[in-house]
Amino acid sequence: MTTAGGGWTLVASVHENNLYGKCTTGDRWSSQQGGSRNVPEGDGSWSNTVTFGTAEAATSDDFKNPGYYDITAENVAVWHVPNNELVEHWKLSSFLRYHTETKFLSLYRGNLYNLFKQFPVKYNVGSCPANHGPSVPVVYDVGDATSNHNLYGPHIRANTVPGFITFRAINTENAAMAICSGVKPTGCHNEHCCIGGGGHFPEGSPRQCGDFTSFDWDGYGTHIGWSASKQITEAAVLIFYR
Numbered sequence: 001m002t003t004a005g006g007g008w009t010l011v012a013s014v015h016e017n018n019l020y021g022k023c024t025t026g027d028r029w030s031s032q033q034g035g036s037r038n039v040p041e042g043d044g045s046w047s048n049t050v051t052f053g054t055a056e057a058a059t060s061d062d063f064k065n066p067g068y069y070d071i072t073a074e075n076v077a078v079w080h081v082p083n084n085e086l087v088e089h090w091k092l093s094s095f096l097r098y099h100t101e102t103k104f105l106s107l108y109r110g111n112l113y114n115l116f117k118q119f120p121v122k123y124n125v126g127s128c129p130a131n132h133g134p135s136v137p138v139v140y141d142v143g144d145a146t147s148n149h150n151l152y153g154p155h156i157r158a159n160t161v162p163g164f165i166t167f168r169a170i171n172t173e174n175a176a177m178a179i180c181s182g183v184k185p186t187g188c189h190n191e192h193c194c195i196g197g198g199g200h201f202p203e204g205s206p207r208q209c210g211d212f213t214s215f216d217w218d219g220y221g222t223h224i225g226w227s228a229s230k231q232i233t234e235a236a237v238l239i240f241y242r
């Protein structure tokens with residue numbers, strides 16, 4: 001933990017247990033209460049101190065430990081690991097691993113809990129593109145910006161630039177999303193590449209509501225139109241701090 005920049009601490013994982021369920025059980029990083037304008041923040045997990053899951057099961061269910069809000073960190077790392085992998089296989093089976101180096105968390109009181117207090121993941125808090133949170137450049141340890149970009153559907157690739165992690169993106173209908181992994185939006189259909197969210201996604205409601213939002217707009221895992229590939233759809237997103 002004290003050499004080469006220090007060790008990384010796993011603080012959370014965003015896991016999609018059923019993309020066909022639209023803000024149903026297991027959608028802890030969006031809403032387990034249905035998609036409704038009456039629950040604009042959904043379950044509120046991005047900016048509350050509720051914890052859930054276990055590190056061992058972080059690729060099989062959502063995970064959030066007290067480090068998410070307790071640790072004062074500078075950078076984040078993200079791993080995309082296929083669902084249900086055992087801990088000892090995470091490193092080998094992960095197909096994307098990247099991290100920030102700018103110490104951006106220092107500008108947002110040291111962790112994502114505080115960043116999302118400043119940029120609430122809540123329906124109708126702002127509009128696209130004026131009110132996106134920060135986009136931070138990333139350095140890849142496994143994969144690269146292009147391979148990351150290619151895991152999303154062709155339409156959303158044309159509306160994003162690779163090589164960043166973006167926090168609190170908003171879409172055309174003012175739905176809020178927490179993290180766009182590997183990309184910076186240049187358009188407003190961000191529900192096809194960003195994960196986690198508030199409790200209301202007006203377009204086609206509740207079709208876009210859930211932890212992996214609208215990765216399936218043009219079919220599950222089809223990788224055509226606005227739909228993401230099966231590979232990124234069926235992988236947990238692990239979030240580390242240091």
Ligand code: G3P
Nearest residue numbers: 189190191192203217226
């Ligand atoms: O986000 C895509 C949606 O707003 C439009 O979808 O099916 O009309 O291309 P579609």
Ligand code: CA
Nearest residue numbers: 015026027211
């Ligand atoms: Ca989930």
Ligand code: CA
Nearest residue numbers: 172188189203
């Ligand atoms: Ca849209």
